[in-house]
Amino acid sequence: MTRELWKGNEALAEAAIRAGVDAFFGYPITPQTELLEYMARRMPELGRTFLQAESEIAAINMVYGAACTGVRAMTSSSSPGISLMQEGFSYIAGSEAPCVVVDIMRGGPGLGNIQPGQADYFQITRSAGHGDFHPLVLAPATVQEAVDLAYISFDLAFRYRTLVLLAGDGALGQMMEPVEMPPMRTPDATQPDWALTGAKGRPPRTITSLYLDADELASVNARLQEKLKTIAAAEQRWECFMTDDADLLVVAFGTVARIAKSAVRAARAAGVRAGLFRPISLWPYPAPVLDGLVDQVQGVLVAEMNAGQMLEDVRAIVRGRTPIRFLGRTGGVIPMPDEITNELTHMTRVNHRTNGAGMKRDVE
Amino acid sequence: MNILLEHETPATDLDQMEIVYQRPDALTDLATHYCPGCSHGVIHHLIAEVIDELGIRSHTIGVAPVGCxxxxxxxxxxxxxxxxxxxxxxxxxxxxxxxxxxxxxTYQGDGDLASIGGNEILHAALRGERITVIFVNNAVYGMTGGQMAPTTLAGMKTTSSPAGRNPLTQGYPLHLTEMLATMPGVAYAVRRSMHSVAETRKTKKAIRHAFTAQQQGLGLSIVEILAACPTNWHVEPADALDYIRDRMLPEYPVGDFKVSEGLGDRRLGD
Known part of the structure; x- marks a missing residue:
């Protein structure tokens, strides 16, 4: 296979196409618009469905409708558009329609800006809509990884009848990198036994998220929670980088994680034994692996392009066993490698037990 | 009273009886949850009859709304x-x-279609989606207990317009079907009423036209149906039909706002 130079957004689109996406519905929003534009060109060429919706609300409901027929449906957006889609996410979760959504995160809150951000972490992992559910959230750090995750996203969506959310940021969407594209796949043509295809020669099927009876809705929720437990056990993804002998651990995801890799290398060159723990699945969070690393290190540095969101997950896992420092950048400001390196060298110089740099120690 | 005991009924009688009316295949045998005098049940029945007559049940997919x-x-x-x-x-x-x-x-009420779903219906019509929309207009939000809708008549009292809808502050009744009729993507846009047997029959014919327009791929078809809501109008079921005739019709006249030239099944009349 040859390696080609691909822009992140377009690479995500092509990977979804090669994974067999049947229908794409979307709405323009920076910094993900190239994904929509790519689909607008490519999907009709392949005889597949592309439609520009009137809003993100409509787009996700078109995805919902198409997904109900058992086809591979997806949309893509960026933070403000993801907010609008949350209604649909909840219905999709409640009725277990499999689909894939790409979130190329930007600065917030509100209109924010179009610079890279990671401030949708709470939104996509914790509160993707009303009711009890989590999408399966995958956060690539490189264009290649975005391609690889997009390629398996429909398999995951259909295996669990769940919403799979690919969470990148404006940097990932806009940057160009060498990519090895996977081959074009022909998806399994067999219809799922729940799909709406017309009740020809069989009893009618219904897809709904409405259960007025309390006990019935409780049992639906119990089943959904069981499914989430299965996903949580089976679908944790992560990368450990130079963690074997690490005294200090950086925890970062997506674009910040690749910056942190440079920082870890620089710190090691300066004699600081640093390592990186990078969650690839943000939900389910790969907690057991991080938990296992905590006891070997003298401090954890959480770096994110937000005001401290994944930080809460890390705190819950660390449970006060080691100090946590936090490096957060908001507004679309991307942390530089030397900022992270400086934090690491600072952490080696001070007494970690007394210096949390304003961070509260979690003691349980 | 002449009561025939079962054993006295010759078994062959039932076999020889001609079935002149039965539940359409496109309806389940569930009793509906609708209030006495509500039009929804009858409208469901009309749609099911049309689906049976067109022979499309096994490749038809319905989309239900939020509302009654x-x-x-x-x-x-x-x-x-x-x-x-x-x-x-x-x-x-x-x-x-x-x-x-x-x-x-789709089967949608006036709150669902004309208020919160205004953008979705507008753009589906703009694109000329080959779908059929059954738009049931009873001028109130029924499910939530009779609040003001965009379709509520001027002066009409509802739980959220207790002094009567004041158009100067709460807007005028929305004529959505007429709006959609201006769009090239719309093949069929008509209003019908459920206030009498004759009008109900016309409603069924319009529903048939609407599905036929979809079969012919002509564009979006919509039938707005003026429907009774005795519960939230606080009138008796029979009086609700008069309410449609006397109050609703002057604001929302029945009529054909758009009938595509290509619509083939015109022999049924209106």
Missing amino acids: AVFAYKYFNLDSCEAAHGRAPAMATGIKRVLPDHIVF
């Missing part, structure tokens, strides 16, 4: 799904685009 007809999917004996409030035209778009040979219809 939220359980419509339980009453139609065909594949169906339940949309979020107002989003049925978007959901139907997604279904129709991937199953273009299927018949897809």
